[in-house]
Amino acid sequence: MTFSKVGIIGAGTMGSGIATTLGQQGVACVLMDTTDAAVERGMGAAKKFYDRAAEKGKMTQEAADAAYGNIEGSSDIASMAGCDLIIEAIFEELGVKQELFGRLNPHLSDDTVVATNTSALRVSELAESVDNPSRFLGLHYFNPAAINPIVEVVKGDKTDDAIFDRAVQFIRDTSKKPIPCKDSYGFAINRFFVPYGNEAVRLLDEGVGTPAQIDRVAQECMGVAAGPFLVMNLVKPKIMFHAQRNLGPHGAFYALAASLAEKGDSDYEFEIGEDASGSAESDAVIADRLRAAAFFPVLQSLDEGVASAGDIDMGAGLALRFGKAPCELMDELGQDETARIVGLVTDAYGHGTPASLGNVGSLRG
Numbered sequence: 001m002t003f004s005k006v007g008i009i010g011a012g013t014m015g016s017g018i019a020t021t022l023g024q025q026g027v028a029c030v031l032m033d034t035t036d037a038a039v040e041r042g043m044g045a046a047k048k049f050y051d052r053a054a055e056k057g058k059m060t061q062e063a064a065d066a067a068y069g070n071i072e073g074s075s076d077i078a079s080m081a082g083c084d085l086i087i088e089a090i091f092e093e094l095g096v097k098q099e100l101f102g103r104l105n106p107h108l109s110d111d112t113v114v115a116t117n118t119s120a121l122r123v124s125e126l127a128e129s130v131d132n133p134s135r136f137l138g139l140h141y142f143n144p145a146a147i148n149p150i151v152e153v154v155k156g157d158k159t160d161d162a163i164f165d166r167a168v169q170f171i172r173d174t175s176k177k178p179i180p181c182k183d184s185y186g187f188a189i190n191r192f193f194v195p196y197g198n199e200a201v202r203l204l205d206e207g208v209g210t211p212a213q214i215d216r217v218a219q220e221c222m223g224v225a226a227g228p229f230l231v232m233n234l235v236k237p238k239i240m241f242h243a244q245r246n247l248g249p250h251g252a253f254y255a256l257a258a259s260l261a262e263k264g265d266s267d268y269e270f271e272i273g274e275d276a277s278g279s280a281e282s283d284a285v286i287a288d289r290l291r292a293a294a295f296f297p298v299l300q301s302l303d304e305g306v307a308s309a310g311d312i313d314m315g316a317g318l319a320l321r322f323g324k325a326p327c328e329l330m331d332e333l334g335q336d337e338t339a340r341i342v343g344l345v346t347d348a349y350g351h352g353t354p355a356s357l358g359n360v361g362s363l364r365g
């Protein structure tokens with residue numbers, strides 16, 4: 001194994017999921033949080049996952065017990081001292097993470113690699129809080145981390161090449177699919193997935209279609225297993241609000257849809273009715289706009305070298321269950337039709353045409 005003992009800081013949704021997948025892969029882990037109660041909750045979630053898997057016959061009870069035995073709990077930061085990889089998965093607040101890294105520094109050896117599971121913050125900025133930023137990178141697992149196969153491996157400005165390669169290998173060794181990424185807001189996957197959801201809300205705000213209609217059209221035009229409103233209800237609209245707001249620095253197209261901005265951090269869900277019907281004209285507008293909202297950011301990411309077309313499509317398929325991944329779909333539609341669709345974004349928001357549009361037809365090589 002590329003790393004022999006992994007420390008996970010934060011035993012919430014993501015930290016416990018990361019411990020669960022690593023424990024199952026035979027990796028010794030220490031799951032740490034601020035209180036014993038939080039550690040117990042995280043350990044309990046891992047145990048429940050293994051026991052269910054055993055009940056369903058997906059693993060033997062012996063294997064379930066062995067996986068659980070690989071996870072040790074702790075509420076003491078000193079427990080990180082014996083780990084050669086530490087994955088931080090605490091609250092998504094810059095100051096809170098910086099404070100933690102400051103306290104972690106005395107427990108790191110010269111060889112320890114430190115990773116953050118941040119979705120929204122810049123890896124390179126967080127790296128400045130550890131003593132050796134060249135040994136720091138992003139490991140962005142997707143929820144639910146115990147089963148979602150994709151992990152974005154994010155290279156900060158100062159991440160050492162050999163450390164980065166070792167982290168990519170670790171993700172492979174632990175049976176996940178790595179997507180090597182540049183440090184850019186939204187990395188490779190949220191960069192297009194979140195604006196596609198945001199565009200669905202814009203369509204609703206403008207009265208172009210109902211949530212049920214938009215979800216149906218998304219299934220038809222992108223081959224998604226579940227439409228954007230159903231998915232946003234699952235991940236919670238307020239999480240989409242934060243994720244979209246984080247993409248703001250990429251420019252005007254990435255601004256929040258009016259009702260997402262208005263409802264902000266409040267707890268609510270979209271009402272998805274039963275009637276998914278709509279006129280052929282409105283269906284066509286919805287299909288164009290959803291595709292444009294996914295294609296444009298993907299082409300920009302390709303221009304910026306955030307990730308490869310093959311990896312973006314793999315992430316779309318495996319992490320998001322897009323039946324038609326964006327690059328594959330653009331290649332299939334061809335340059336003229338893709339240019340028409342992407343033009344809907346560039347014209348409306350004053351963005352330049354992505355140079356990668358010129359490669360459509362052979363984006364996947």
Ligand SMILES: NC(=O)c1ccc[n+]([C@@H]2O[C@H](COP(=O)([O-])OP(=O)(O)OC[C@H]3O[C@@H](n4cnc5c(N)ncnc54)[C@H](O)[C@@H]3O)[C@@H](O)[C@H]2O)c1
Pocket residue numbers: 009010011012013014015032033034038088089090091092093096100117118119120140141142143
């Ligand atoms: N939830 C998701 O869908 C998702 C997906 C990908 C990435 N992320 C990112 O993963 C990170 C964790 O998110 P989450 O959803 O698991 O959050 P969460 O709120 O479920 O869990 C965070 C945990 O961190 C603990 N914690 C806070 N400060 C701590 C400290 N100083 N030391 C030790 N433990 C501390 C909390 O007690 C809590 O148990 C965030 O950066 C988030 O953006 C979340």
